Amino acid sequence: MRVSRRAVVAIFVPILAGLSIAVPPVASAAPAAPAQAGLERFLDQQLSWGSCADFARTDADRQAYADPKFDCTYLEVPLDYANPDGKTARIAMLRQKALDPAARIGSLFTDPGGPGGSGVSFLPSLAGLIGTGEVAQKFDLIGFDPRGVGVSEPTIDCSDTKEIDAERADLDIDTSPEGVAQTEAEYKDFAQRCADRVGLDVLANVGTRDVARDLNIAHQVVGDEKLSYVGYSYGTSIGAEYAEQFPGSVRAMVLDGAVDPSLNPVESRLTQARGFQRAFDNFATACVAQPGCPLGTDAQGASKRLQELLRPLIATPVAAGDRTLGYTDAMTGVLTALYSESLWGFLRDGLVQVGQGNGTNLLRLADAYYERAPDGSYSNLLEAFPVINCVDSDRLTDRQVALEISEESLQIAPFFDAGTGPSNALEQCSFWPVPPTSEPGPVKAPGLPTVLVVSSTGDPATPYEDGVSLARQMQARLLTVENDGHTVALQGANACADTAATRYLVDLALPAQDTTCSRQTPPAGG
Known part of the structure; x- marks a missing residue:
């Protein structure tokens, strides 16, 4: 789950004891979902797997997809499931076939999160991390771009490169009435651009509700009676939604970095503030224990020291190669490094650089977050993120509530405080031109087999408590991991x-109740 520009103010060795415990039988398992009338032609389609060359968006994609072990295809689905005979969408999928065909169990679908993250771009990286172990031996690994994302069609494309660069340069931290009006005007402009360039019919049908329906078609078309799935971050929302709609069609599901769908509207806007402050405090504790830490020698004062370093960038950006680093990108760079402990060293060096008038490291981190390619182009992540969120969430329309959220966020996460005070600005989704297709609430999936929720104690974007809550709602097995990073x-x-994940996916054997994986020191990053 990525954090929006204003989310705090408003991808990616110890021993486990008692691992292999078989899944207990479910007393009244739900039957597999029957085919919905009108979907027969989608369920009967034959996929044409072939070269991934036309699916590449960047030089990195082209290099990865050149490996002949990967092949790609498009899956056709209804744009609007209420009208399956109407317009269609195409879902991009990239596959690595099971390395041991004789031992093949089926396909394993995966989503990297976001919303807006490309599973097609993510899969080669994940496959490299999985290597040649049992999961790769026994499953076809499939990454997919959810509807509207990446190279799926139609694509959410609301802004050109110049408009995205302008948005990154715009601070949006002025909390005066004039500043609030300007911010809200930008939200309205973005909503109108999306309506004009993407179309209301697409905007109304890109939510997680419909992604789950696409996934239900996908696993059947590739020949699997039931779904095996690994979802990271926002990908856990896809998994939870699928479980609600099709509980009898789940074989195995690993949900790592859980988004808690049960949070009320206010709490859902504050949970990331807690997670990122905790992650920053952990980073600061590690930093001040080393000589030359740019945050000083006292972790208690690290939030204040960070802002002393970065607030001057509000008025005077610093050089970063042939570009400049401003305050918003600097904070985005800090947030990005908090996603993984392996980036802490790079962040520490970046903060030292800022003190020397150099923004190189922090700008590189911000560029990575925004998926900016070396040629200056962007993926559609920045556009897909709010578009999908706005059809998945409620609407904030009360300015007093907005102000209270802002005030509490600044108290919870002082490291993110730009010093301009709380704001009563409404949110981007407050001006969205189509209604939400989902609403907050606990997961209800009677008959769902026991699935695995993985939650890291130091996860900044999806705090540990959210995983505990999701596991409880889904009556899932919780695996706690002592880890300072987002997903593991x-x-x-x-x-x-x-x-633990391997044994569950391969054998359907869950870790013991209350299992905790001890911390494993990551390699130095940067």
Whole structure:
């Protein structure tokens, strides 16, 4: 789950004891979902797997997709499931076939999060981390771009490169009436651009509700009676939604970095503030224990020291190669590094650089967050993120509530305080031109087999408590991982977590109740 520009103010070895415990039988398992009338032609389609060359968006994609072990295809689905005979959408998928066809269990679908993250771009990286172990041996690994995302069609494309660069340069921290009016005018302009360039019919049908329906078609078309799935971050929302709609069609599901769908409208806007402040405090504690830490020698004062370093960028950006680093990108760079402990060293050096008038490291981190390619182009993540969120969430329309959220966020996360005070600005979704297709509420999936929720104690974007809550709602098995990063399973960061996920996916054997994977020191990053 990525954090929006204003989310705080408003991808990616210990031993586990008692691992292999078989899944208990479910007393009244739900039957597999029957085919919805009108979807027969989608369920009967034949996929044409072939070269991934036309699916590449960047030089990195082109290099990864050149490996002949990957092939790609499009899956056709209804744009509007209420009208399956109407317009259609195409869902991009990239596959690595099971390395041991004789031992193949089926397909394993995965989503990297966002919303707006490309599973097609993510899969080669994840496959590299999984390596040649049992998961790769026994599953076709499939990454997909949810509707509107990446190279799926139609694509959410609301802004050109110049408009995205302008948005990054705009601070949006003025909390005066004039500043609030300007920010809200920008939100309205973005909503209108999306309506004009993408179309209301597409905007109304890109929510997680419909992604789950696409996934239900996808697993059947590739030949699997039931779904095996690994979802990271926002990908856990896809998994939870799928579980609600199709509980009898789940074989195995690993949800790592959980988004808690049960949070009330206010709490949902504050939970990331807690998570990121905790992650920053952990970073600061590690930093001040080393000589030359740019945050000083006292972790208690690190939030104040960070802002002393970065607030001057509000008026005077610093050089970063042939570009400049301003305050918003600097804070985005800090947030990006908090996603993974392996980036802490790079962040520490970046803060030292800022004190020397150099913004190189922090700008590189911000560029990575925004998926900016070396040629200056962007993926459609920045556009897809708010578009999908706005059809998945409620609407904030009360300025007093907005102000209270802002005030509490600044108290919870002082490291993110720009010093301009709380704001009563409404949110981007407050001006959205189509209604939401989902609403907050606990997961209800009677008959769902026991699935695995993985939650890291130091996860900044999806705090540990959210995983505990989701596991409780889904009556799932919770795996706690002592890890300062956002998501961990099957990524080579914690052997215990990787083993637990592998045994579950391959054998349907869950870790013991209340299992905790001990911390594994990550390699230095940067």
